[in-house]
Amino acid sequence: MPYLHKWSPALVRTLPHTRLGTGPTPVRPLPSLGQSGCEIWLKDESGFGDGGWGGNKVRKLEWLLPDVKRRGRKTILTFGGLGTNWGLATALYGREQGIHTALGLIDQPRDQHVEEQLKRLEASGASLHFTHTKNRTIALAPWLILRHSSGLRPPYILPSGGSSPLGALGYVETAFEIAAQVESGELPEPGHAVVPTGSGGTAAGLALGFALAGLGTRVVGVIVTEHLRLDDEAIGKLAGKSAALLRQRGAAFPEPDLNFEMTEEWLGETYGAPTPESEAAIERARADGLELDPVYTAKAMAALIAKSAAGDFEGGPVLFINTNGPR
Numbered sequence: 001m002p003y004l005h006k007w008s009p010a011l012v013r014t015l016p017h018t019r020l021g022t023g024p025t026p027v028r029p030l031p032s033l034g035q036s037g038c039e040i041w042l043k044d045e046s047g048f049g050d051g052g053w054g055g056n057k058v059r060k061l062e063w064l065l066p067d068v069k070r071r072g073r074k075t076i077l078t079f080g081g082l083g084t085n086w087g088l089a090t091a092l093y094g095r096e097q098g099i100h101t102a103l104g105l106i107d108q109p110r111d112q113h114v115e116e117q118l119k120r121l122e123a124s125g126a127s128l129h130f131t132h133t134k135n136r137t138i139a140l141a142p143w144l145i146l147r148h149s150s151g152l153r154p155p156y157i158l159p160s161g162g163s164s165p166l167g168a169l170g171y172v173e174t175a176f177e178i179a180a181q182v183e184s185g186e187l188p189e190p191g192h193a194v195v196p197t198g199s200g201g202t203a204a205g206l207a208l209g210f211a212l213a214g215l216g217t218r219v220v221g222v223i224v225t226e227h228l229r230l231d232d233e234a235i236g237k238l239a240g241k242s243a244a245l246l247r248q249r250g251a252a253f254p255e256p257d258l259n260f261e262m263t264e265e266w267l268g269e270t271y272g273a274p275t276p277e278s279e280a281a282i283e284r285a286r287a288d289g290l291e292l293d294p295v296y297t298a299k300a301m302a303a304l305i306a307k308s309a310a311g312d313f314e315g316g317p318v319l320f321i322n323t324n325g326p327r
């Protein structure tokens, strides 16, 4: 049973959940990354998902796919960059549940990683629409909706990254899982949790979840894209909407005290473009047996390394959330 259902039994009936991955995901120390007396731990989400792949995307789909079914929708319409991990996970995990995926794809720098991902997207059976820019995607949205309606039923529309208030619950759930690992003594209580941020659901969900689970952990969201507004206000708003959704579905709790900060300092030139710090972070992490992806986790690790060297992490160990789950 998911932690959220145990925490608030009213949610069992009102908030359907489909188990797609096996938790708890492992935690372990990263000894060679620790600096200036700062202890670093890893929560490795990379194996989360039925086939042992998907990472943070699957956490969101566990709450989203049953909602799509409950509403009788046949197709998910969602968005991302050309190399979207989110789009691939939605297409493949959705397909297993009989749900088709249509993707509006905007341009990003095309390197080998993106080209390979595009091939996987093509093979996934998803309908791909190359809309190139955010503005063209918005302009084409009415046509995309019409094109992917089944009879009078419109597609189930999800923002890029699946970061709707419902999708973000995947990381409220993960925060409860982390709290249980702290309680069992597997993990010291983190002072900070560092996470890459592309659409905000992971950071917002964790901030809300830590507050609800009673952990003092501060979320550091490392922004990796310039295409969406992901500042403190935007993330606070999303967490607030997820909290409102939980209340609507029957959970009762006092106003959560959200503890998080967002930083854009490690984005570099653009979404997907490497920085010297992100390339160095990939090498550094390998020493601890951790494989990072260039777009998301490498930039978050670059932030973690720089901030720990600067002494920014007072108040306990730092938990790095490895959100990448390559196929």
Ligand SMILES: Cc1ncc(COP(=O)(O)O)c(C=O)c1O
Binding pocket: 055, 056, 057, 085, 086, 160, 161, 163, 196, 197, 198, 199, 200, 201, 202, 203, 293, 296, 297, 323, 324, 325
């Ligand atoms: C590997 C990886 N990390 C992090 C993220 C970003 O998470 P969020 O969109 O919830 O901010 C994504 C999004 O697709 C991702 O693929």
